[in-house]
Amino acid sequence: MLKIGVLTGGGDCPGLNPVIRAVVRTAYRENAETIGIQWGWKGLIENITMPLNHATVSGIINRGGTILGSSRTNPYKDPANLEKLKQTWKTLKLDALVAIGGEDTLGVATKLSKEGYNIVGVPKTIDNDLSGTDFTFGFDTAVNIAMEAIDRLHTTAESHRRILVAEVMGRHAGWIALHAGIAGGADIILIPEVPIKMAEVVEVIKKRNERGKSFSIIVVAEGAKFEGNEVLLEKKVDDFGHVRLGGIGEALARKIEEVTGQEARVAVLGHIQRGGSPSAFDRMLGTRFGEKAVTLVKQGLFGHMVALRGNEIVPIKIEEATSKLKTVDPAFYEMAKTFFG
Numbered sequence: 001m002l003k004i005g006v007l008t009g010g011g012d013c014p015g016l017n018p019v020i021r022a023v024v025r026t027a028y029r030e031n032a033e034t035i036g037i038q039w040g041w042k043g044l045i046e047n048i049t050m051p052l053n054h055a056t057v058s059g060i061i062n063r064g065g066t067i068l069g070s071s072r073t074n075p076y077k078d079p080a081n082l083e084k085l086k087q088t089w090k091t092l093k094l095d096a097l098v099a100i101g102g103e104d105t106l107g108v109a110t111k112l113s114k115e116g117y118n119i120v121g122v123p124k125t126i127d128n129d130l131s132g133t134d135f136t137f138g139f140d141t142a143v144n145i146a147m148e149a150i151d152r153l154h155t156t157a158e159s160h161r162r163i164l165v166a167e168v169m170g171r172h173a174g175w176i177a178l179h180a181g182i183a184g185g186a187d188i189i190l191i192p193e194v195p196i197k198m199a200e201v202v203e204v205i206k207k208r209n210e211r212g213k214s215f216s217i218i219v220v221a222e223g224a225k226f227e228g229n230e231v232l233l234e235k236k237v238d239d240f241g242h243v244r245l246g247g248i249g250e251a252l253a254r255k256i257e258e259v260t261g262q263e264a265r266v267a268v269l270g271h272i273q274r275g276g277s278p279s280a281f282d283r284m285l286g287t288r289f290g291e292k293a294v295t296l297v298k299q300g301l302f303g304h305m306v307a308l309r310g311n312e313i314v315p316i317k318i319e320e321a322t323s324k325l326k327t328v329d330p331a332f333y334e335m336a337k338t339f340f341g
């Protein structure tokens, strides 16, 4: 019987459990066996596993997070860990692995595939910045949470004639900020791809005031550059070299107050965007991705990942998703400006 390992790596997101459930249920259909690797690549290094079967995936389609746990462990950082990972693969007698993750997890999957390991990828990230797929699951839920927050900020901002800055996630790409900002009717949206021009921000606020709108809502992605630089919570980097971003909202609010004299406050949405129950769209996408991933394993199409193209789930080379980040097209941002102010 074919034995398939399943792991979830990187930042968690709503929709991981629907993928895990779909992989297990499809494996039953295909007479294959599944085993859960816990805590991302760390579980494969240290041989930490859990059974995956009807019972363990029952009642999880509506649950956020991942029953397997996750980590940002990079096995390629230490050759000894890479050896241990290869040993665990042998010990567990894995025929294939379904690796569910974003650019880092799939980057490791690409390297291991090139070394001959049978891996199928499933793209995940709330940031939606993976190339090759129209959407990643988790994004829709995060956008809806951020949009609802923007709706709520409107009423309190108006009552107090304040400027409210909503800081949303998005390390390198402004997809969450743009989608939630447009859907929530934000007055200004600032993204990592386009340097912030304070003069433009102030101009929009001024024009609104002239129109009798004495409050404004600004949505800013955590990776947006303030005075040319990213704003960091700390310089320490994780296994994949990522710093911890945070503080752009506060920096922006202080500057706006200084320049306009109007009171500005900040709401940092942070991990609220990543927690809780997945939307129907993310449950569907996760389910379709999981089903297709096992189908690819059965077909022996390794080194590939599942991707959404239009309304089809198709296999693409994992490398296609990881070689280049999918950032916001400048034309799309220009279009969004129609709704600023």
Ligand code: F6P
Pocket: 011, 102, 125, 126, 127, 169, 170, 171, 222, 244, 245, 274
């Ligand atoms: O990559 C997804 C993401 O949610 C980013 O938007 C964010 O910068 C990062 O993860 C936060 O990661 P962590 O939870 O490890 O701090």
